Amino acid sequence: MYCTFHRTSTHNTQDCRALRHDHQPEEHQQLDQKRGRNNSSGGQGPGGHRHGQTRVEQRRQRNDSSSDEECMFVGINGQPNATTPPMRIGIKLDHGKEKKYRALLDSGCSRSIISSEFMQAVKCQGSTLKSSRVSFELVRGRATSQGSITVRFRIPQLKRDSVIIHDFEVIQTLRDDMVIGRDLMAALHLVVDFGAGIVRWDGSEVSINNGEGAVRTQTLVD
Numbered sequence: 001m002y003c004t005f006h007r008t009s010t011h012n013t014q015d016c017r018a019l020r021h022d023h024q025p026e027e028h029q030q031l032d033q034k035r036g037r038n039n040s041s042g043g044q045g046p047g048g049h050r051h052g053q054t055r056v057e058q059r060r061q062r063n064d065s066s067s068d069e070e071c072m073f074v075g076i077n078g079q080p081n082a083t084t085p086p087m088r089i090g091i092k093l094d095h096g097k098e099k100k101y102r103a104l105l106d107s108g109c110s111r112s113i114i115s116s117e118f119m120q121a122v123k124c125q126g127s128t129l130k131s132s133r134v135s136f137e138l139v140r141g142r143a144t145s146q147g148s149i150t151v152r153f154r155i156p157q158l159k160r161d162s163v164i165i166h167d168f169e170v171i172q173t174l175r176d177d178m179v180i181g182r183d184l185m186a187a188l189h190l191v192v193d194f195g196a197g198i199v200r201w202d203g204s205e206v207s208i209n210n211g212e213g214a215v216r217t218q219t220l221v222d
Contacts (some may be wrong), residue, residue, distance in 0.1 A: 051096040077123050087194060087208050089180060094163045095125050103155075103201065105192050107186035108183035112166060114151065115174035131196075134169050145169040153178075157206040158199065164188065 057141050087105045092098060101118060111134065114122070119129070127150045134145040154160065166184055185192065191200040197208045 017056060033088060083195065087197065087199070088176065089199060089208065090157060091153050091155055093121060093125060094154060100152075102180040103180050104176040105185075105190075106179050107182055107185065108192075109179055110183060112168050112184045113145070113171050113174065113179045113180040114149070114168045115177055116146060116170055116172050117211075118174075118177040119146075119149055119170050119212060122149055125152060127151065129170065130167075136169075136171065143171050146172060151178075152161075155201070158201045158204045161181065162202075 069132075088102050089101045089105060090100045092100055099121075101121075113136070123129075129147040129149050132145045132148040134148075136143045138144070148169050150165060151168050152163055152165050154163055167185075168178070180190075184190070190202060192198075193200070199206050199208065
């Protein structure tokens with residue numbers, strides 16, 4: 001009985017838990033790579049590719065948009081916790097009227113949510129409510145999700161032609177139409193500087209004025 005990793009005779013190398021723990025990420029990485037190869041050969045439509053839970057694809061050109069629009073599909077996970085100082089940005093649904101809605105950027109909320117009132121506008125896009133068992137700890141107490149629904153929306157101040165497709169939890173009473181939480185921020189690599197009041201996404205940034213709207217947009221050049 002001898003462990004070549006710890007150089008001790010108290011256990012075998014094969015039974016060494018620490019060694020198995022160190023190799024576990026590598027094993028998962030190999031498994032993920034194998035799954036990625038299987039997915040790549042599973043028949044993707046033209047103009048699109050899949051990587052994990054995120055999907056990027058090219059949409060057909062329309063008269064009111066450019067030809068380089070991209071769609072992103074993001075999954076959600078995690079548990080909510082404390083709230084953060086308010087910073088809000090304007091959003092628009094992908095289809096329907098050009099009405100602007102308000103989204104709160106909240107890094108303290110791990111799951112992105114929308115109000116039940118906003119959900120009615122989303123249903124006009126053809127999305128349906130799916131069952132969900134998620135509870136949130138809010139300032140005024142606990143709230144249970146009415147379900148989850150897929151939302152197609154844009155952040156015009158940052159990326160006018162980029163359409164984000166994401167599953168949101170639905171809350172009965174919500175001050176804002178939408179709350180963008182850590183799940184969506186991380187998936188989009190959205191950088192929120194609460195101190196400076198600036199939001200950055202994929203080479204573009206926008207300044208937020210008094211937490212109510214965007215006042216300046218610019219494209220960052222390396």
